[in-house]
Amino acid sequence: MKIGVIGGGQLGRMLALAGTPLGLEFAFLDPAPDACAQALGKHILADYNDQTALRQLANEVDVVTFEFESVPADTVAFLAQFVPVYPNAEALRIARDRWFEKSMFRELGIPTPEFADIQSQADLDDAVARIGLPAVMKTRTLGYDGKGQKVLRAPDDVAGAFAELGSVPCILEGFVPFSGEVSLIAVRARDGETRFYPLVHNTHENGILKLSVASTAHPLQAQAEAYVGKVLDQLDYVGVMAFEFFEVDGGLKANEIAPRVHNSGHWTIEGSECSQFENHLRAIAGLPLGSTATLGEAAMLNFIGEVPDASQVTAIAQCHLHHYGKAFKAGRKVGHATLRCEDMATLKARIAEVEALIKD
């Protein structure tokens, strides 16, 4: 079976590393000549809306999936004429637009921060009057890693903010005094079977994920699973989904979903019986899902801008290096390290060892 992936970055690369031992082959459609997944499959060098290239991809593969959620709707619709596409077009339509996403959460009874649709500066002024400050304004589509958003703390920040974010449809979200950020990685099979990894505590810096620590026996695990399960069933979802929450007053408020394998699930490569990458492939290929059981305490640290010297990373006990083979560039995710330890005290010590290698 051959898997087509829209996007050929590190997520595609890790999908191929997980899928090759299953006997799967890969083709990546990516407009970047240096797309780092190309070491592991065929690279179709084309824009995401190039119908000739999409047709070629559809002809070559048995199923298509995505590395990122901002893939154009037309691309999905076009491909779906010829080949199964997972996750489906509806899941992508919802996930790529923060208004649709939050509205779905509300309809399903999943708590969220307060939010409002912003189509103009007047909408923004009204919403601020209702929700109050501080608040976060985000473009409805295309934002990630802290891009396409602005924190509004004072009335001065509000004036002209709609134009500042490009006069595009936005969403205003009330500030949430959260005590932590967690994500739940889930996988749903074609037949509806759903499995969940343990909740992950995430730490961001400048809007980019820096550290993920898998929790064991988190008191909100069952609550998170109930919320995520509702979304998966609502969307008739197939594949891995990441669901990000804020921890607020001992409960959860939904932040956003990513309809794909997710950075906060990279620890599953070594930390779980079956990784998020293998489980995504099992789901879309129609294979039985793998166990999401953990193998000890696990964490993941991102390497942003550059990967420390491999000899230093590999010298740390219980540390697994994941170098994406990408050119180093400030702010770019170029690798990560996974740690898997017998207890939390050891894990914390190892995290400190890896952090000591990361330049500020």
Next chain:
Amino acid sequence: MKIGVIGGGQLGRMLALAGTPLGLEFAFLDPAPDACAQALGKHILADYNDQTALRQLANEVDVVTFEFESVPADTVAFLAQFVPVYPNAEALRIARDRWFEKSMFRELGIPTPEFADIQSQADLDDAVARIGLPAVMKTRTLGYDGKGQKVLRAPDDVAGAFAELGSVPCILEGFVPFSGEVSLIAVRARDGETRFYPLVHNTHENGILKLSVASTAHPLQAQAEAYVGKVLDQLDYVGVMAFEFFEVDGGLKANEIAPRVHNSGHWTIEGSECSQFENHLRAIAGLPLGSTATLGEAAMLNFIGEVPDASQVTAIAQCHLHHYGKAFKAGRKVGHATLRCEDMATLKARIAEVEALIKD
């Protein structure tokens, strides 16, 4: 860093799967157009003695290693002019010739079955008179998986046996009433640091490895490590070596070495902190060695001739499929399954589940 591999079969494929996350790139020299490692690196399609192709490989890579020990000596010598080659030429010279190999064991005080060099039928007749029957006659070079050998049980088997094996240099080995076959996978770094995985119990069928079960706290572990350590130091070895022993009367007798990653070490992919593939690459790339500690009880079952349906293999709990992407053919190793369990009773039950999928 780019690694050149002579041979592009499943061992090269698994080396690349382990090395890509370290940021390593791969080039494989293999005369087979369908060499299965080519999905994971550059494929130089050429014979092993094609000097133009070897020069091209040497120019492209930083270090060269091997997938099999019968690589021609001239190939190694030619490459070594231009690029570091690990393991070194001397290790390959010894490992590819059963006479040199057994003689080295004897010089180092490592027990072996009785053996004799056979250059003619007369040599064979003399050796049989000395060693007795039953005995095993093997070609000195190029034998593997039960090929190039003949069991001599009665005088009738001896007559004409030298011609039967091609009138090439052979070795006669006295029959050893062994109670088990075990192998020790070891890795030695450029600086001489050496690490060992636990002894593995191996079961063969028709001369082909069928099942490997990693042992924990094997009473002969220290003895095996002492023997293997002597050989590694003697050869100034760099990389992974597999050393096969017979268990005889509560002790070990050396059978043979393989100067490469080995089928009986495939369980280390999921069963160890750092697999034999990653440790081989760490050694030849000059990186620190990884931990050989195990993660529970582990075993490996070979898929010979065909891989069972992926949906059946992946339905078995704690089972990890490794499909080599090779055409199915009777007697050919085309995949394996790894099992990693919390205790031996569960492991045995899982082994039975996998065995039930393998057609006789």
